[in-house]
Amino acid sequence: MNPKAPNAARHALWVLCCGALSLGATSTVMAAEGPAAAPPPSAIERALADLSSQDQALQEAAVALLIERGDASLLPSLEELRSNADRSVRLAIKPVIDLLKNRAHLTSEDANTRRSAATDLGMLGKPVAIPWLEQAAAREPNRWVRYTMEEAAQLLKLAADDPATKIAAATKLGELRSQNALPMLKELLSGSLAGSEQSDQQKAVARAASGAIERIEVWASWSGAIETIFRGISLSSILLMMSLGLAIVFGLMGVINMAHGELMMVGAYATFVTQEWFRAYLPTDLFDYYFLASMPLSFLVAALFGLFLEATVIRFLYGRPLETLLATWGVSLIMIQAARVYFGDLTSVAAPSWLSGGAQVMVGVYLPYNRLFIIALSALCVVGIYLLLFRSGVGLRVRAVMQNRDMGACLGIPTRKVDAYTFAFGSGLAGLAGCALTLIGNVEPGLGQNYIVDSFMVVVTGGVGKLAGTIVASLGIGGLNKLLEPSFGAVYGKVLILVLVILFLQRRPSGLFTIKGRYVES
Amino acid sequence: MSNHEWGTVAQDRGEGLIFWLIGFSLLVIMPLLNVLPGPDSWLHVSDFALNRFGKFLAFAILALGLDLIWGYTGILSLGHGVFFGLGAYAVGMHLMLTIGTESVYGSTLPDFMVWNQVKELPFFWKPFYSFWFAIAAAILLPTLFAAIFGFLAFRSRIKGVYFAIITQAxxxxxxxxxxxxxxxxxxxxxLTDFKQVLGFRLSDPGTQRGLYVLTVLSLGAAYLLCRWITRSRTGRVLVAIRDSEQRVLFSGYSPGNYKLFVFVVSAALAGLAGALYVPQVGIITPAQIGVLPSLEMVIWVAVGGRGTLIGAALGAVGVNWARSILTSSFPDLWPFFLGGLFVAVVLLFPEGCLGLARRLNSGWHAGLRFRKKLATSEPEGQEVR
Known part of the structure; x- marks a missing residue:
């Protein structure tokens, strides 16, 4: 070891402190005087050379100088240095690169880049970054990026030695409801309560920290509740899109279509194929619109599949629901295996860029656009089905057949055609649901199986023949699923839901809403 | 569905002779062919084949129970894998405990508990040290569970498709x-890696032969029980429930109690099947009790011919035989075959192989008439609901 090491270390520390303290001043001066005041190039070049020096003191001084005065233009040469250097030098250069890079990113055009740069600077724990963050925050137009910058700056201040700064930072973090600060604040609290005797300052720090922790935790429980509700609604909307088709077909024809989940898979693969087609044949700037094209396409393809299924299998089984259940299950097995043989096991769809990202509505609550889109889509489906069933001539016929098939036939309604087209429509809805599902998951042959039992439960609970029953039941089951998940775990939550549904059917054997009829069998 | 005539007493005539013939060949000829001829003789039944056949016969017991509830009473249960699993796990737990210190880790705890860092045997495992407790549990656990589940389901008159979906869930x-x-x-x-049962080594062909004979005897007993039920007055009420539950209700019977009874019996048979399956196959995993296996069990009955006890048992053996041949030589094709079987059985020969054979026997005309009826059958709106 270098015999002068203690001395050198003190020297380096001094340089660092000076740098940190004088930074605010220097940078304003720099901003005022422009490039003319930039340090002579030789200083930076010398520092760059010193980085690879064996002398630790020299190296640390160089690091400090570079952090203080360097900018993004140095990055290429630093990277080059790093790639050629040995381990100790690489370790020394790493923080310089991180700091400079993130500092440069603070002024980036892209809000997400600015935000992640601020987060990174907060994590790096170098007090040097505080003024950078504060300045950036003052200029920042975007509310949430500004929030992140302020949070990062306060996080860095929290690590300061001065108790007054600490108290101020803790209070401010409490005001910001910063979730990220929670571990540090807790550490601070336990640190300042350690030992038998506490000074007044320590007590004040502890007070500030515990106040901030309480504030953050109260807020977190609220935002957690809101996110749970959102996740519940998001799951419900997928269930709803699947169950709508099932419920309509079941209500009209008494047919339980076990292949419904596979029609969803067909929709998902139609989306996948559309994407591949866009990628192969159309210019790249049109690629983002593939999703718009895939929605009607997946509906159509699944509807055609449904029409085919109705014509070849289901039409022979009307009035025999249990047999239909078995036959359609067989169809679903064949379809899954066919997809596995043709497409392979796992593929995925790249979500279009206009659906990536999300909206931050408040601190700690982040709503991804794709989930919002699915919710909107299912709401749109409900409205569309309502209009079709209750406000159109076609819907009138469908409802007439649903209520009394024989009477409908007597009055000249082509019941077979109504059946076939309704089945196709229900299948199309499943295809659309599959298309929406590609936004949040992989495309795989077993896709439909994950949702089929849940959506059957929705149909059973909701009752047959009323739209409202399906909506309420899918909201209930989806919501309960997500509500029970945190406390019971996903598995026991599902088991509990089954128990609840069975108990519920004790009171209402034919579901929430039923059409009143005169039949003994209902 | 009043035009379906299968499952009535008249059809069971002649089953007695078939029963004794099949029983004799299974119980005496198969083990003899396993023991007597040399390994090179074409008559020889290998230990592996005998063991595999024992497994199929265990499934046949389950199929009998399922036929009782679906073929005779018209209730489709898609949850029989659970009852099978309860029986299998009960015996599996006992076999797990008899491994003792022969396990990989040499601990008295089952291996998977050592992996999961469970230090002490959970309380519900302790009674399973007793063989007789495990056997009793294998039958009584499914019975009890089916009684509770069935009570809740039938009390609120959940039936038809609703019942199928609930059991699937x-x-x-x-x-x-x-x-x-x-x-x-x-x-x-x-649960796997079993070593012995009641001191007999499971790897010993003699033990497996004994288990095979036990399975055949159980199957015979189960068959006689089912036949007794279906020929009794209760059996007629069950068939009546299948054909028109409302009429049974209005005639002063309580269909719920009958349905509960038959559900419990069929669950107990499933548990027995599970108990016989585990020592012969040597492993039981959740994959054998899930949604798909439960549905496959239904298809055994459908293929063999529901409403005929012999048919259900034959279906279980036949489908599983086809399965073991196809999955070993064409693993990719098996799902296509199974799916096609579902569709074909329902669309083309809803009475199963036995029904088909009977129709062929009674002349082509009947078959043609049947085809015609299928093609022109109109949807029956009232039955849909």
Missing amino acids: LALSAWLVFNRNETNLGGTNG
Whole structure:
């Protein structure tokens, strides 16, 4: 070891402190005087050379100088240095690169880049970054990026030695409801309560920290509740899109279509194929619109599949629901295996860029656009089905057949055609649901199986023949699923839901809403 | 569905002779062919084949129970894998404990508990040290569970498709729960690596032969029980429930009680099947009790011919035989075959192989008439609801 090491270390520390303290001043001066005041190039070049020096003191001084005065233009040469250097030098250069890079990113055009740069600077724990963050925050137009910058700056201040700064930072973090600060604040609290005797300052720090922790935790429980509700609604909307088709077909024809989940898979693969087609044949700037094209396409393809299924299998089984259940299950097995043989096991769809990202509505609550889109889509489906069933001539016929098939036939309604087209429509809805599902998951042959039992439960609970029953039941089951998940775990939550549904059917054997009829069998 | 005539007493005539013929060949000829001819003789039945056949016969017991509830009473249960699993796990737990210190880790605890760092045997495992407790549990656990589940389901008159869906959800839930590690039932890997039962080594062909004979005897007993039920007055009420539950209700019977009874009996048979399956196959995992296996069990009955006890048993053996041939030589084709079987059985020969054979026997005309009826059958709106 270098015999002068203690001395050198003190020297380096001094340089660092000076740098940190004088930074605010220097940078304003720099901003005022422009490039003319930039340090002579030789200083930076010398520092760059010193980085690879064996002398630790020299190296640390160089690091400090570079952090203080360097900018993004140095990055290429630093990277080059790093790639050629040995381990100790690489370790020394790493923080310089991180700091400079993130500092440069603070002024980036892209809000997400600015935000992640601020987060990174907060994590790096170098007090040097505080003024950078504060300045950036003052200029920042975007509310949430500004929030992140302020949070990062306060996080860095929290690590300061001065108790007054600490108290101020803790209070401010409490005001910001910063979730990220929670571990540090807790550490601070336990640190300042350690030992038998506490000074007044320590007590004040502890007070500030515990106040901030309480504030953050109260807020977190609220935002957690809101996110749970959102996740519940998001799951419900997928269930709803699947169950709508099932419920309509079941209500009209008494047919339980076990292949419904596979029609969803067909929709998902139609989306996948559309994407591949866009990628192969159309210019790249049109690629983002593939999703718009895939929605009607997946509906159509699944509807055609449904029409085919109705014509070849289901039409022979009307009035025999249990047999239909078995036959359609067989169809679903064949379809899954066919997809596995043709497409392979796992593929995925790249979500279009206009659906990536999300909206931050408040601190700690982040709503991804794709989930919002699915919710909107299912709401749109409900409205569309309502209009079709209750406000159109076609819907009138469908409802007439649903209520009394024989009477409908007597009055000249082509019941077979109504059946076939309704089945196709229900299948199309499943295809659309599959298309929406590609936004949040992989495309795989077993896709439909994950949702089929849940959506059957929705149909059973909701009752047959009323739209409202399906909506309420899918909201209930989806919501309960997500509500029970945190406390019971996903598995026991599902088991509990089954128990609840069975108990519920004790009171209402034919579901929430039923059409009143005169039949003994209902 | 009043035009369906299968399952009536008249049809069971002649089954007695078939029963004794099949029983004799299974019980005496098969083991003799296993023991007597040399390994090179074409008559020889290998230990492996005998063991595999024993497994099929265990499934046949389950098929009998399922036929009782579906073929005779018209209730489709898609959750029989759960009852099978309860029986299988009960015996599996006993076999797990008899491994003792022969296990990989040399601990008295089952291996998977050592992996999961369970230090002490969970309380519900302790009674399973007793062989007789395990056997009793294998039958009584499914019985009890079916009684509770059936009571709730039939009391509120859940039937038809609703019942099928609820039982399917039951199968899914059971599969999820058995897959968990913290339930201490072996998780995804299930229970396996058994060594002995009542001191007999499971790897010994003699033990397996004994288990085979036990399975055949159980199958015979199960068949006689089912035949007794279906020929009794209760059996006629069951068939009546299948054909028109309302009429049974209005005639002053309580269909719920009959349905509960037959559901419980069929669950007990499923448990027995599970108990016989485990020592012969040597492994039980959650994959054998989930949604798909439960549905496959239904298809055994459908293929063989529901409403005929012999048909159900034959279907179980036949489908599983086809399965073991196809999955070993064309693994990719098996799902296509199974799916096609579902569709074909329902669309083309809803009375199963036995029904088909009977029709062929009674002349082509009847078959043609039947085809015609299928093609022109109109949807029956009232039955839909």
